[in-house]
Amino acid sequence: MNRLQTKAERPVGERRPVGNAPTALVLGAVIVVLEMLDVLTTLRVMAAGGMEANPAISVFMSWLGPAWWVPKVIIASCIAGYFGTRPTVRWTGILVVIVGLAVVLNNIAQLLGN
Numbered sequence: 001m002n003r004l005q006t007k008a009e010r011p012v013g014e015r016r017p018v019g020n021a022p023t024a025l026v027l028g029a030v031i032v033v034l035e036m037l038d039v040l041t042t043l044r045v046m047a048a049g050g051m052e053a054n055p056a057i058s059v060f061m062s063w064l065g066p067a068w069w070v071p072k073v074i075i076a077s078c079i080a081g082y083f084g085t086r087p088t089v090r091w092t093g094i095l096v097v098i099v100g101l102a103v104v105l106n107n108i109a110q111l112l113g114n
Contacts, residue, residue: 024086024087024088027089027093027094028084029080031076031093031097032076032080035072035077042057
């Protein structure tokens, strides 16, 4: 039969069709790249005298000093891994990319304004 099987119809151990997993993998990679750009542009903004607007990251900065970016990258990597391994792309993953892009663009705008 050429139709998709339900879970009950699939033999034990047989995997379901993957859907658009390559697209989800690209989404995960984009999240990682945006996080790297966020950290790099935030470092530049801070060096130019700017401040971190995110209160949670400000706490990391006060607790960890120069290593403030480590938990941020770990959390973002977990988020990217989650969305990058889903069988389909969900709107929440796209929202994460939009927010990440907005943060990076805001950092760049601050750098160009100085």
